[in-house]
Structure formats: C-alpha cells, structure tokens
Amino acid sequence: MYEYRNPDKKGMNQRKKIWLEKIINSSYNNTAGIIVLKNGKTLYENYFNEYTAASTVHVASVTKSIFSALIGIAIENGYIKSIDQKVLDFFPDYIIGRGESTIQNVTIKNMLTMTAPYKYKMEPYENFFVSDNWIKAALDLLGGKWQEGQFMYSAIIGTHILSGILVKATRQSVFDFATKNLFLPLEIEVGHNVVLHNKEEQLAFFQDKNVSGWVTDPQGLNTAGWGLTLTSMDMAKIGQLYLDRGRWQGKQIIPAWWIDESTKEHSRWGNLSYGYLWWIIDDKEHIYAALGDGGNVIYVNTKKKMVVSIASRFMPRAKDRIKLIKEYIEPMFE
Known part of the structure; x- marks a missing residue:
C-alpha cells in the first residue's frame, strides 16, 4: 500500500521546501500541483494557485502516454494481434x-x-x-x-x-475500456465525457481552471492525444504503476513487457528519443516521461525509484519542467 496521503517529514526540510516553492512561484507560476514519490512513499505534495488535491487539470499530451497503456492492455487481452497490424x-x-x-x-x-x-x-x-x-x-x-x-x-x-x-478492436468505448482496465484499479475517477461543439468551447476547455472529464469527437470517441483531465495524484499513480512495471497492489494492470518496450527508444527527433507515446529522457539511466503542453509531466526515474508528477494550468511557452525536476527537485531527494 503506497503512502500517498502521508508525506515523509524526513524527506524535505523546511529550508529546502521554501527555496523550491520560491522557484516554482517565480519561474513556473502556472503550476497547479507537484507530487514526489520515492520507493512508493510521498516525499512531497503541494498545490499552488488555489488548486487542491481534488482539482483536475487538462493534462494535454500526457493523454498520449496513458493511451499507450490502453493499447498495451488491448494487445495483452487479445483484442489487437500486434503493433505490426496495419x-x-x-x-x-x-x-x-x-x-x-x-x-x-x-x-x-x-x-x-x-x-x-x-x-x-x-x-x-x-x-x-x-x-x-x-x-x-x-x-x-x-x-x-x-x-x-x-x-x-x-x-x-x-x-x-x-x-x-x-x-474497433474492443467493441467498447475508450472511456469504458479505460475505466475498467486502468482507472478503476488505481481509483482514478475521470467522471464524464466532454463534447466541445465549437472553437470557443475548445479554447474554453484549454483555459478553464475548473475543467474535468475527457473530450470526445462528434462520434463519441475519446481523444487519444489530448483532452483527458486528471489530478496531480492521478498522474503520480500512473507514474508509480509504470515504475512498478505495471503492477498495482499485487495485480498486473499493464503487461510488464509493454512497459519495457514503451519506455525505450524506438524513434528519434533530433536529440530527443521516443518510445511508444512516451519521451525517453535518458535511455541509459532509464528515465522517461509523459509530457503535456503547459507544463504537465509524469516523470519516472527507475534507477532512483522516483516519480514526479506536475500538473499545470495551460500557458503558452511554459518553462521546461524537466529542467525543474533534474536541477532542483531530484537533488533534494537523493
């Protein structure tokens, strides 16, 4: 059982906490929430800009990485033969x-x-x-x-x-398949489908502070690349699930082989490596991340057994959260 609601008091002293939050408030001021897990324990959990533990945010392209898990589950359960299918x-x-x-x-x-x-x-x-x-x-x-x-x-x-x-493969809605096979076991509640009828509603969804649900297209298909809303802890749970190679409280939720394949380099964009809808931060150290516009991140460092989730309200050209994690957050919890 992971100690999600009981941060380890020894994990961070008050001086470090004040320093980190000064950096966040000055340079990453659209942050909604940050959670740091190490060895399955919460070492840091805090919320900003009037967000709370219950607040959901639009995680943007973090949705892609979560959708990757659904494809792996579908393959494991025989709905899809293989990723080599046309x-x-x-x-x-x-x-x-x-x-x-x-x-x-x-x-x-x-x-x-x-x-x-x-x-x-x-x-x-x-x-x-x-x-x-x-x-x-x-x-x-x-x-x-x-x-x-x-x-x-x-x-x-x-x-x-x-x-x-x-x-087409599962003959289920994305929402139902995701809820049964991923969200329910992790006690993640997405809530409802969201239909956006025009450009104005789409822009409002990106900018709304109280956004919730999962966007669908006109046929009712949930979006795979964006449109999902989660809490900071929901994101941390996904990260911990991946760190533990798909196991959650003794049950295999995502096949371990899929996580291994998803989080190693399969393609490359300049200096950036890419797995199966996951960004590979360091292939040798096995650090990978789900990255979403505006500064939404699920960061997994397998060597240090660390997960960092950062939920952020949308802001154009948001400052790089990986830099925040690697230069400031990780060193505090060595």
Whole structure:
C-alpha cells in the first residue's frame, strides 16, 4: 500500500521546501500541483494557485502516454494481434484516394512511435476540429511521401486514429475500456465525457481552471492525444504503476513487457528519443516521461525509484519542467 496521503517529514526540510516553492512561484507560476514519490512513499505534495488535491487539470499530451497503456492492455487481452497490424485493417470501409499507396503500409507501431507519414507540414487543427468525422478526417491526412522511420510528431490528428482502432478492436468505448482496465484499479475517477461543439468551447476547455472529464469527437470517441483531465495524484499513480512495471497492489494492470518496450527508444527527433507515446529522457539511466503542453509531466526515474508528477494550468511557452525536476527537485531527494 503506497503512502500517498502521508508525506515523509524526513524527506524535505523546511529550508529546502521554501527555496523550491520560491522557484516554482517565480519561474513556473502556472503550476497547479507537484507530487514526489520515492520507493512508493510521498516525499512531497503541494498545490499552488488555489488548486487542491481534488482539482483536475487538462493534462494535454500526457493523454498520449496513458493511451499507450490502453493499447498495451488491448494487445495483452487479445483484442489487437500486434503493433505490426496495419492501421487500415481496422477501417475496411475506408476508401483510399486515387494514387495513394503509402497509407496501406502504416502500422500501429508507426502511430505509437510518431513515424507515420502525413499529407501536411503543419497539422491543420482548425479544419480537423470543424469536420463532422474526426477519424475520417485523420485518415484522409494519413499517407503521402514517406521516408521509413522518419519522426513526424502528430499532436492531435494522427494520434486520434488510435482511438478508432481501440474502439474497433474492443467493441467498447475508450472511456469504458479505460475505466475498467486502468482507472478503476488505481481509483482514478475521470467522471464524464466532454463534447466541445465549437472553437470557443475548445479554447474554453484549454483555459478553464475548473475543467474535468475527457473530450470526445462528434462520434463519441475519446481523444487519444489530448483532452483527458486528471489530478496531480492521478498522474503520480500512473507514474508509480509504470515504475512498478505495471503492477498495482499485487495485480498486473499493464503487461510488464509493454512497459519495457514503451519506455525505450524506438524513434528519434533530433536529440530527443521516443518510445511508444512516451519521451525517453535518458535511455541509459532509464528515465522517461509523459509530457503535456503547459507544463504537465509524469516523470519516472527507475534507477532512483522516483516519480514526479506536475500538473499545470495551460500557458503558452511554459518553462521546461524537466529542467525543474533534474536541477532542483531530484537533488533534494537523493
């Protein structure tokens, strides 16, 4: 049993605590909550900007890393044969455009490692959001010129195809599958689906301080790349689950082999390594993270048995939380 609500008083003295919080308030002032776990114990837990332990925030692209877990669970349970399955295997009624061929070779693994090709240089978010069928819109943009293994980050559009694949494979809604197989065992309550009808509602969702739920598309499919809301402790639980290779209170929630594969390098973007929708911070030390816009982070350092979760309210060009963790937080809990 992890001591989530009983921070270890020896873990941090008052002087260090004041210094850390001064840095957070001055340079990372959109922070909602920070939790530090080591060896399964809470060494630090604090909230900022009138947020509390019960507050949920939109974790942005942290959603991707959590969705990766759902794909692994689906494979382990036989819903999906393997990550080498072709994307179009799940959409047999999709009509391929004339002259299009590369889309036929795109696999689930390409989607997970951000090595799928797209017919754009910049994601056309607005056109995608106003379409009446997000899966079809995403498939229409998949393909084109393809250099095998080339990293092309899809923040929203391409990743949404994974939602369609999960629903087609499991014949369950994403929400129901995630609740039964991941959220309930961890006592995470997402609450409800959120339908955003227009651009104004989408912007409000990003900026609302009291946001909750999980966004769906017009067909009711939950988003895979963004749109999930969690508390700081929910994020810490996910990190601890990964640190413990998928086991939670004696039960295997995510297959250990999937966590091992998900958190090692499969593709690369410049100096950054990427696993299966997880960023690899240090492959040798086995440090990896789920990173979301605005400064949302689930950080796992397997060598130090440490998890850091940072929930943040959306802010453009938020300061790098990995720097905060590596330069300030980790050294305090050596």
